Amino acid sequence: RSSWLLLAPLLTPPVPVITAPPCSLCPEGAHRFQWIRNLVPEFGISSSHVKVLSSPVEFYELLKVQIKAAKQRVVMASLYLGTGLLEQELVDCLEETLEKSLQAEGSPDLRVSILLDYTRGSRGRKNSRTMLIPLLQRFPEQVRVSLFHTPNLRGLLRLLIPERFNETIGLQHIKVYLFDDNVILSGANLSDLYFTNRQDRYVLLRDSPEIADFFTELVGAIGDVSLQLQQDDTVQMMEGMVHPYQGDKVAYCEIANRRVMEVINSARTRQELLHAKTFHSSQPGSSLLSQQGSQASGGLKPEPDTWIYPLIQMKPFGIQIDEVVTETLLTEAERDARIFLTTGYFNLTQAYMDLILGTRAKYQILLASPEVNGFFGAKGVAGAIPAAYVYIEHQFYSEVCYLQQQDRVQLQEYSRAGWTFHAKGLWLYLAGSDLPCLTLIGSPNFGYRSVHRDLEAQVAIVTENKALQQQLHQEQEQLYLCSGVVSTSTFEQPSRYVKLWVKLVTPLIKNFF
Numbered sequence: 001r002s003s004w005l006l007l008a009p010l011l012t013p014p015v016p017v018i019t020a021p022p023c024s025l026c027p028e029g030a031h032r033f034q035w036i037r038n039l040v041p042e043f044g045i046s047s048s049h050v051k052v053l054s055s056p057v058e059f060y061e062l063l064k065v066q067i068k069a070a071k072q073r074v075v076m077a078s079l080y081l082g083t084g085l086l087e088q089e090l091v092d093c094l095e096e097t098l099e100k101s102l103q104a105e106g107s108p109d110l111r112v113s114i115l116l117d118y119t120r121g122s123r124g125r126k127n128s129r130t131m132l133i134p135l136l137q138r139f140p141e142q143v144r145v146s147l148f149h150t151p152n153l154r155g156l157l158r159l160l161i162p163e164r165f166n167e168t169i170g171l172q173h174i175k176v177y178l179f180d181d182n183v184i185l186s187g188a189n190l191s192d193l194y195f196t197n198r199q200d201r202y203v204l205l206r207d208s209p210e211i212a213d214f215f216t217e218l219v220g221a222i223g224d225v226s227l228q229l230q231q232d233d234t235v236q237m238m239e240g241m242v243h244p245y246q247g248d249k250v251a252y253c254e255i256a257n258r259r260v261m262e263v264i265n266s267a268r269t270r271q272e273l274l275h276a277k278t279f280h281s282s283q284p285g286s287s288l289l290s291q292q293g294s295q296a297s298g299g300l301k302p303e304p305d306t307w308i309y310p311l312i313q314m315k316p317f318g319i320q321i322d323e324v325v326t327e328t329l330l331t332e333a334e335r336d337a338r339i340f341l342t343t344g345y346f347n348l349t350q351a352y353m354d355l356i357l358g359t360r361a362k363y364q365i366l367l368a369s370p371e372v373n374g375f376f377g378a379k380g381v382a383g384a385i386p387a388a389y390v391y392i393e394h395q396f397y398s399e400v401c402y403l404q405q406q407d408r409v410q411l412q413e414y415s416r417a418g419w420t421f422h423a424k425g426l427w428l429y430l431a432g433s434d435l436p437c438l439t440l441i442g443s444p445n446f447g448y449r450s451v452h453r454d455l456e457a458q459v460a461i462v463t464e465n466k467a468l469q470q471q472l473h474q475e476q477e478q479l480y481l482c483s484g485v486v487s488t489s490t491f492e493q494p495s496r497y498v499k500l501w502v503k504l505v506t507p508l509i510k511n512f513f
Contacts, residue, residue, distance in 0.1 A: 033438060033462045035328075036309045039321050041267040042275070043211050044304030047465035052475050053202035059188060060086065060195035062204065066179035067093040070110060071101075073212075077115040077174045077219045081128040082191030090190065091131055098139045111142055115219050117172040118147035118227055118235075123163055129229055137231045146223035147235060148172035148455065151252050151316060154245035164382075168512035170316060172226075173443045173454040178216065181209040185442050185459050187344075187424050198374070199414070200422045201441050201475070203461070210274075211308055214267045215457075218312070221259040222455065225252070257317040264312065264321075306463040313444060313456040322444060322458060323451050327351060329428065329438075333361035336431035340476050342366035342414075344374065344422040346393050347447035347510055357399065362408050366483055367393065368421040369413040370495060376420070384499070385513060388506045391498045394491050401488075411486035414479070425458065427476045435469035436476065438462045448511040 036042070053059055067074060067090065074094065081087055094112060101110035114132060121128035135143045150170030158166070177184040188200040205211055225244070227235035237243050242252040313322035330352065333339055339361050346367035348356070356363055368389070370376055375385035393411065400409045414421040424445050427436040442458020444450040463469055490496065 031307070031437075031462055031464065033307075033309075033460070036311075036325055036460060037268070037271075039325065040264060040309050040311065041214060041271040043208065043214075043271060043308040044275070045205070045208055045211070045306050045308060046302050046304060047306040047463055047468040049206045049208055050306060050461065050463075050468055050471075051204040051206065052471045053204060054475060054478060056188070056193075056195050056198060056200065059184075059186065059200070059202045062184065062202075063090060063177060064093050066177070066182055066184070067097055070097055070179040072109050072111070072180050073178070073216060074110070074112045075115075075176070075178045075216050075219050076113075076190065077172070077176045077215075077222075078190045079117050079171060079173055079175070080120040080123075080189055080191065081114075081116060081131050082189075082193075083124075083126045083128075083131055084192040086192040086195050087131060087190060091135065094135060095138065098135070098142055101142070102139070108142060111144075112139070113144045113146070113216075113219060113223060115146045115148065115172060115174070115223050115226065117167075118149040119153070119163075119167045120171060121147055123167075129233055132229065133231060133233055136229060140231065144223065145229035146226035147229055148222060148226040149244040150453075151244045151249050151256075152453070154249065158245060170453040171449075171455070172222065173450070174219075174222075174457040175443045176215050176219065176457065178212050181212045182206050183208055183212050183215060187422060187441075187443050193420065194422070197418055198420045198422050199416070199479070201425055201479075203441050203459075205308065208308075210267075210271070211310075214263070214310060217263045217267070218260065218310075218457070221263050222256075224259055225256045253317050256314070257319060260312065260314060260317060260319060264310075305465045306461065306468060309460040309462070311440070311442070311458050311460055313451065313454075315452045316455075320451075322456060323351075325460065326440070326444075326446070327355060329426075329440075330355040330359060330361075333359060333428065334431050335360040337361040338364070338429040339426055340364050340366070340429075340436075340480065341426040341446065342479060343424045343445045343447070344368050345445050345447055345513065346389055346396075347445070347449075347513065348396070349446070349448055349451050352446055353396065353399075356409060357403055357405060362410075364410045364412060364480070366412050366414055366423075366480055369415040369484075372414055372416060372419055372421040374420050374422065384502050387498045387502045388510070388513070390491075390496050391503055391506050392510065393486070394496075394498075397486060397491070412480060412483040413486055413490070414483045416482045423479055427472060434473075435466065436472045437464070437469060439472050449513065452511070 098110060101108040116128050132145050136145060153166055153169040175186045175188060183205040184202060186200055186202040188194040224238060229235055242255055244252055311322035311325050312319055370386040370390055373386040375382050397411055400406060425439060425441045428438040429436050439461050440458050444456040444458055450456050
């Protein structure tokens, strides 16, 4: 298990390039970002249903409260579930809620579906699987645990690469936690660090049944093409399903694409019909009787002032919606618009870098200083990863200076004693505005892995409501408050020294972290 094995992923065949559909901006409509609904479902909600969280503790406490209150469904997608006391407490909450549903009159209604990554969730003797097996054994009819295995890790490659390094090939990276009709979107995993001192982002969408249905179906679709954890800690595919690494790769990816796109397209159709129905019923000529009828049945909702767009990226399956939307947002951002972009792992794709350096908006990019990088102090080759990120950051900063873009593109490093940094996403401020009208929040890091290797999901939240815009603005300010501006002198500090071998190896492996 020597260091050279870090290069083993280079043996994997390249991911095929899939041409993205054309995406043109729509100049009309309720807001300027309505063009996104040409690609994904648009969910119009009231801003009063959106709550932005700010701390790991708040996130953890909310998870426990929501699990205990769930009656119909708990759906959780994460990279992995940790094995500490805090994670065990979450499992205990699930057990308690499931027990309660068993004791209720009639057949139990509660269903629990958990989606994790196979390689990360199987790491070590005590792992995510061993944490969840007691639930499977106690509630076999109510609990499902799916473990996604990338189709790109197969054959000789799968045999050669040891544990941990096999995670470089591709992962299930989506983080969504939903309880009945309440949905939490985040970049945080289900692990004690993310509940205590690892800074991330989190948003709660309350009483949003259509959004909850969408993510339930999405997690279900990925679960259907994943390995199913059994009570004896073995795994097996659903009957009739192509195996991700033993079966035909092309056939598997086609089935996965079909399943996920069915979820996206059927939700989009449903929302379009709902939108048309709402539009017609709100016209002056619509019957007063039908309006009174919907009021009597409690069906009349307040006019939406906030729109949610789920953005999915699964390049192994040929799905690149998030990439298309992100690139279009960066391309179309007007002069004097401001974009605050943050990532825990600064390793932008070439396309994103070119757009940032070649477009008109102002950028403030927040990234992790080496000391708050999740790999800081790690043993072996992994311990050099923060230095590799410093090298990538320095190269980008040099390019900014070379193009004399320092006034328009600014780098800032997050630094906070005793904490690590994992926040990702962006906030878009239109020209002349002091508040953001759009944010992206979820699992993608804007890097090569997010775009090409992993399964990712985030949402674009577009709002006209000033109170919600203020919440998003405060979230952005709070994160950037713990940062310092990067300058030439930053890279002259002893802590930013990058060894020659790291500089030589980084270009070869940067597509894997």
